[in-house]
Amino acid sequence: MKEQLIVIVGPTAVGKTALSIKLAKKYHGEVISGDSMQVYKGMDIGTAKVTDEEQDGVPHYLIDIKHPQESFSVAEFQDTCIPLISQINRKKHIPLLVGGTGLYVNAITKQYQFESMPTDxxxxxxxxxxxxxxxxxxxxxxxxxxxxxxxxxxxxxxxxxxxxxxxxxxxxxxxxxxQQGEEQTESPYSLAFIGLTMDRERLYERINQRVDLMMEQGLLEEVRALYDAGIRGCQSVQAIGYKELYDYFEGNSSLDETIDLLKQNSRRYAKRQLTWFRNKTDATWFDMTDGLTDQTFQEISSFIEGKLPFISK
CATH class of the missing domain: 1.10.20.140 (Histone, subunit A)
Incomplete structure (x- = not known):
């Protein structure tokens, strides 16, 4: 019998974290981050990393496993994530793969074969x-x-x-x-693949508010610590929220201009995420414009139970 897996994707600020925690509570779930930047220590605010309080006792994996100077590839993610899914299934719990990095998610659901790729x-x-x-x-x-x-x-x-x-x-x-299309035509998992979407204006409004909140929470100081530590030219600090503030520290823009650019880049990223997930995945979509209502949560739960009939409640 195939291992079970719930996947939750969607653009930044759409509400993936809140849904994943609620589903994990309902189905004895454990969350695996499918975000390429949340692996980095010391990059908490800018990556919207789930806090201990938000986790509410739900186990989380693939967060804070790398130093910002280190690289992290999709192949390494795959090598780390697949055993975790098996480990969680063996406990009779449900793994929830949650994130916004599309290639990482598809590397699991379609199990790309990276080892055959040549190197030089x-x-x-x-x-x-x-x-x-x-x-x-x-x-x-x-x-x-x-x-x-x-x-x-x-x-x-x-x-x-x-x-x-x-x-x-x-x-x-x-x-x-x-060449990178070496993927399994059928997922190796019993899969409930959930996509979250939202009215475009509402999503952009939430993104703008999130950036303002990040600044209040200390994003400037978080990025300054990386900058002062001499971290340059690394994969980690190419992330949105970090690269813009690096430019600010180097005197290329004012703080107000930087914040506006950060909001703009975040909105553009969300648009690219939505396009990618719609075109490249088999997600079933649920609208979050009104937030995570009881009705929406019930619809998502019913969908999961239809896809994963052996799920333990």
């Missing part, structure tokens, strides 16, 4: 040196020249992913976008 350590190091000289955008343009489809899918600030795509294309002479 020397070429990768050359690219890492090159990006420090020419910048993210120029490196992304190199990818666009050899593999426009991959460039369209990979954001310029996801430097590790851009380098990986260039590396694989260089070694195989086959575009990366034509």
């Amino acid at each position: 350590e020397q070429y990768r190091q050359e690219l890492e040196q090159l990006v420090s000289e020419i910048g993210n955008e120029s490196l992304h343009n190199k990818l666009r020249e050899v593999d426009p489809k991959a460039a369209e899918r990979i954001h310029p600030n996801n430097v590790r992913r851009v380098i990986r795509a260039l590396e694989v294309t260089h070694v195989t002479q086959i575009p990366f976008s034509e």
Whole structure:
């Protein structure tokens, strides 16, 4: 019998955390973060990391497992997450994979085969040196020249992913976008795949409010600590909320301009997330415009119980 898995995806600020905690309480669940930035220690406010109070006793995994100087790949996420799902199932509990990083989620639900991807350590190091000289955008343009489809899918600030795509294309002479589709046609899990959406204006309003709240909670000081520690050019500080404030610390913008840009970039990211999840996943969508109402929670619960008939309540 397949292992059970609940997946919750959706754009930033849509309400994934609150729903995951409530479902975990109902179904003896344990939460695995599917967010590429919540793995980093000391990056709590800017990544909207679930607090101890919000966790309310529900076990959470893949949070605070890396230092900001370290990289973290989707393959490493997959290697860490799959055993966790099995471990939680063995306890007769339900794993909930929750997050906004689409590639991470699909790496689990479709189990991409990363180990078959070739490597060239020397070429990768050359690219890492090159990006420090020419910048993210120029490196992304190199990818666009050899593999426009991959460039369209990979954001310029996801430097590790851009380098990986260039590396694989260089070694195989086959575009990366034509190779990463090694995925199982059927999920290895009994899957309840939930997508959360919201009226666009309401979502953007929530994002703007969240940024203001983050600033009140000390985002400026959190990012300043990373900046003062000399953390530069790392995957971690390319995250929205960190890269903008780094520019501010370097005198490239005023604080008000920086906050406005942070809100704008967060809204654009949410739009990209929604587009990605709608096009690349098999999620069943639930509207959260009115918040997590009793009716919405009941609809989601009924959906889960229909997909996972052996779920323990």
